[in-house]
Structures are given as C-alpha cells and as structure tokens.
Amino acid sequence: MGKIVIEKSALPSILGKNDSIAIRGGKPLNGEVVVRGAKNAISKEMVAALLTSEKCVLKNVPNIEDFEVVSNMIRAVGGEVARQKNGDIEIIAEDIHPVDKTELHKIAGKSRIPVLFAGPLLHRSGEAFIPELGGCRIGKRPVDFHMKALAALGAKIEPIEKGFHITAEKLKGAKIVLDYPSVGATEQILLAAVLAEGITELSNAAIEPEIMDLIAVLQKMGAIISVDTDRVITIQGVAALHGYDHTVLSDRLETASWACAAAATNGRIFVRGAKQYPLMTFLNKFRQVGGEFTISEEGIEFFRGRDLTSIAIETDVFPGFSTDYQQPFVVLLTQANGASVIHETVYEKRFGFVEALNKMGAHIQVYRECLGGRTCRFGQANHEHSAVITGLTKLTGAEIEIPDLRAGFSYAIAALTAEGETTLKNIHHIYRGYENFTEKLKALGVVVID
Numbered sequence: 535m536g537k538i539v540i541e542k543s544a545l546p547s548i549l550g551k552n553d554s555i556a557i558r559g560g561k562p563l564n565g566e567v568v569v570r571g572a573k574n575a576i577s578k579e580m581v582a583a584l585l586t587s588e589k590c591v592l593k594n595v596p597n598i599e600d601f602e603v604v605s606n607m608i609r610a611v612g613g614e615v616a617r618q619k620n621g622d623i624e625i626i627a628e629d630i631h632p633v634d635k636t637e638l639h640k641i642a643g644k645s646r647i648p649v650l651f652a653g654p655l656l657h658r659s660g661e662a663f664i665p666e667l668g669g670c671r672i673g674k675r676p677v678d679f680h681m682k683a684l685a686a687l688g689a690k691i692e693p694i695e696k697g698f699h700i701t702a703e704k705l706k707g708a709k710i711v712l713d714y715p716s717v718g719a720t721e722q723i724l725l726a727a728v729l730a731e732g733i734t735e736l737s738n739a740a741i742e743p744e745i746m747d748l749i750a751v752l753q754k755m756g757a758i759i760s761v762d763t764d765r766v767i768t769i770q771g772v773a774a775l776h777g778y779d780h781t782v783l784s785d786r787l788e789t790a791s792w793a794c795a796a797a798a799t800n801g802r803i804f805v806r807g808a809k810q811y812p813l814m815t816f817l818n819k820f821r822q823v824g825g826e827f828t829i830s831e832e833g834i835e836f837f838r839g840r841d842l843t844s845i846a847i848e849t850d851v852f853p854g855f856s857t858d859y860q861q862p863f864v865v866l867l868t869q870a871n872g873a874s875v876i877h878e879t880v881y882e883k884r885f886g887f888v889e890a891l892n893k894m895g896a897h898i899q900v901y902r903e904c905l906g907g908r909t910c911r912f913g914q915a916n917h918e919h920s921a922v923i924t925g926l927t928k929l930t931g932a933e934i935e936i937p938d939l940r941a942g943f944s945y946a947i948a949a950l951t952a953e954g955e956t957t958l959k960n961i962h963h964i965y966r967g968y969e970n971f972t973e974k975l976k977a978l979g980v981v982v983i984d
C-alpha cells in the first residue's frame with residue numbers, strides 16, 4: 535500500500551488556523567492578483583500521469599487544497615508527487631496498485647476525482663475501487679454516466695458497500711452517447727479510451743476549455759484524439775503512452791470571480807495570467823451588465839464601465855455561460871439596477887446559497903419554473919432552479935456559513951460590497967480552489983481579520 539504523506543509545507547495556510555475570517559466591506563477593491571492554473575484541469579491532468587510509468591511535469595499549479603487531495607490519492611495507488619523548487623509538479627507512477635477502500639475514503643473526502651482513477655487503474659492493474667461520491671449542496675451529482683461508459687468499454691462493474699469494484703482484462707473501444715454533456719463523464723471516457731483497443735466515438739461530449747487542455751496533455755503523451763463537429767470526440771486507442779511536460783491553462787473561473795468582485799465594489803482589479811479566449815461568454819455578459827475590461831498579453835483588468843444594469847442569463851455547458859460563474863454573478867447583480875433573471879440548467883440545487891445573501895439585504899427570489907428561456911431538464915422536477923434578483927440593494931455585514939466553493943467566493947464578494955463587518959465561516963471551502971485567498975484580498979486593500 536502506498537504511504538500517505540501530507541506535505542504541510544505545500545498546504546495553504548489553513549492548517550492550525552481558524553476556519554473563519556472577518557472582512558470589513560464597503561470599499562472598492564483596487565490592485566492586482568495573480569491567477570494560475572485551472573483547478574478543474576489540474577486534477578484530471580494529474581490523473582492522466584497514471585497512464586504511464588514515465589515522469590510527467592505539470593507547470594503553473596497553484597497551492598490549493600484540491601491539489602493536495604489528488605496528490606495523496608496518487609500516492610495511495612503507488613505514485614509519487616512532488617513540487618520542485620521552481621514550483622513545477624513532478625508525478626511518477628512506476629508501479630500502480632489498487633487502493634485500500636477505507637484509506638481512499640479518508641483521503642478523498644468529498645472530492646469527485648476518485649471516479650476518474652478508474653480508466654488508468656484498469657489499464658495498469660486490471661482492477662479499481664471507486665468510492666461512492668455522494669451528493670452535495672448543489673445537486674445530486676450521480677456517476678451513472680461514468681459507469682455506463684466504462685461498461686460500454688468492457689469493464690465489469692460490481693456495486694459494493696460505499697462504492698464500485700471494477701475489473702477489466704482489456705478495455706475495448708465503443709460508440710458511446712452521453713445523455714447530457716457531462717464534464718466528468720467526458721474526462722472519464724478520454725482517460726479510459728486512450729489506451730483501449732480500437733476506436734471510441736463519444737457523442738454529446740462536453741467541450742469545456744479544461745477538457746481541451748486535458749486532450750492537449752493526452753496528445754503530448756502519444757494519444758490520438760479528434761474533436762469533431764457537434765460534440766463528437768473520436769479516440770483512437772494506442773498501445774502505450776509516455777510522459778508529458780505541460781503548463782496548465784489559466785483558471786477562467788477564478789478570473790471571473792475577481793471580475794465580479796471588481797465591478798460589485800466599483801473597483802479595478804488587474805488579473806495577471808487571465809486569458810481572453812476561454813472567458814469570451816463571461817466577458818460578453820459582464821459587459822452587457824455594465825462591467826468593462828482591458829485585455830493585454832499579461833492579463834485582463836476589470837472595472838465598471840457605467841452603472842450596472844439587469845440581464846437575463848441561462849447557465850449552460852461550454853460555450854454557454856458556465857454554472858460556476860453563476861454564484862459570483864448573482865452577487866454582482868444585487869448591485870445592478872432592475873430585475874435580473876438567472877436560469878440554472880446544469881445543477882438542480884445551485885441557488886441554496888441565496889438565503890444568506892437575502893439576510894444581508896439582497897432581494898432574490900427563487901422559482902421552480904424555467905424562467906427567461908427554454909424549458910430545461912429540471913423544469914418538471916420541482917427544483918428551485920431559477921432566480922430573480924432585484925437591485926440595486928444595499929448589503930450589510932452578517933455572520934454567514936459557506937456551503938461550497940463558488941458560493942464561498944460569492945459570499946466574500948457580498949462581504950466586500952456590504953457596509954460593516956462580515957464573518958465568513960467554513961472558509962476552507964474557498965481554499966479548496968482559490969490560492970492565497972486572504973493574501974490576495976489584503977493586497978487589494980481589504981481589511982481581513984484571520
């Protein structure tokens with residue numbers, strides 16, 4: 535069994551600290567923050583390193599908790615992960631073995647990444663244990679698409695207590711159609727099919743920029759993958775893959791979060807490392823509500839171009855408006871004049887966080903109906919998945935508990951916009967995906983008591 539080492543030096547500053555911070559709001563945020571590699575690409579690219587016994591190098595990896603969680607999972611199956619002095623991450627997985635179930639449950643926590651270990655573990659050891667990932671506060675988040683796809687590729691799946699035991703002598707290419715363009719299921723199929731025998735044709739695939747970055751890594755490793763028209767991805771299986779050296783794409787979700795913070799507080803934030811292309815849909819909506827930006831080689835500066843006004847938005851898979859932009863954008867819209875509508879079509883329960891915003895003075899009402907657009911798959915299912923945000927509202931400080939990562943950042947924006955002091959509890963959710971969060975706030979002139 536691989537030894538589990540938690541490198542404390544590499545963890546963000548939460549160890550030994552309170553799990554809450556207080557923010558004094560009501561002032562514009564001004565200054566610069568650095569945004570590094572995308573949380574939602576790093577974990578999958580680290581898992582890809584298990585497809586080879588050669589050394590893999592990942593650059594631009596921020597110190598976020600998710601990185602530590604995936605590192606420990608890789609160590610648990612026999613791989614080595616280390617951050618070099620220059621900041622590069624080196625992963626070597628010479629010998630891979632299945633992991634002890636109890637240990638994996640302990641390491642993985644609520645992470646959704648263990649399910650993606652299936653393909654590499656099946657190729658390397660013929661066997662994988664995948665823990666039940668459980669639901670969370672934004673929706674049920676099942677793994678049925680993953681299991682159906684692995685079965686189509688020839689894996690034998692046995693549901694066991696708290697997870698699945700999966701075995702396969704050799705995976706074989708197949709034609710797979712996803713019921714919904716799921717990011718995780720698309721990644722699952724990529725990671726399983728690259729070394730399968732023959733061709734896999736995946737229809738209704740997700741095409742998020744983080745998936746394209748994973749495909750770029752796999753191509754560097756020797757894979758043959760084509761992204762065709764109409765969400766079809768074709769993977770021609772190869773016999774073996776080799777190591778890679780890759781710089782992770784910039785985190786568009788973190789950039790969008792800082793953009794909302796800049797406009798909500800009527801400040802000006804330069805996000806060093808931000809890239810325009812993956813953010814195009816966000817930038818359009820940001821400009822439509824009155825936000826403005828200047829794009830340069832080094833990054834993007836965000837500010838208000840005029841008084842903020844209302845909008846109707848529907849979240850969707852890429853190239854649509856990402857569900858992960860939704861929560862910070864809701865707070866931004868509390869500072870816009872008029873009634874805005876957001877229809878959430880990716881997760882059925884992603885508006886639970888608005889209750890705390892209403893306590894701070896926001897005026898947000900949630901509805902079961904599909905408001906402001908097409909009927910989505912949640913329309914007849916009684917989920918409160920549309921919201922009407924009426925602005926402009928003055929927010930005041932409060933004591934609030936963070937339920938998840940993106941809601942966490944949006945509460946921080948609310949706190950920064952509000953008059954007085956706000957205490958944010960369960961701040962660890964933010965550290966999962968935002969590097970040096972409190973340090974960045976301080977650099978932008980915010981008084982943070984941590």
Ligand code: EPU
Pocket residue numbers: 574575646673674675676677678679680681714715716717718719740742787856857858880881882939940
């Ligand atoms: N779904 C199923 N069955 C499955 C898989 C998904 O019904 O087997 C449903 C989900 O319940 C959801 C929808 O499909 O309603 C989309 O889920 P998807 O699989 O695309 O999401 P994911 O891969 O679990 C990733 C990101 C999320 C991001 C979504 C959508 C990671 C680690 N997570 O999740 O990021 O919201 O794609 O873009 O990459 C975040 O960063 O805060 C975050 C939640």
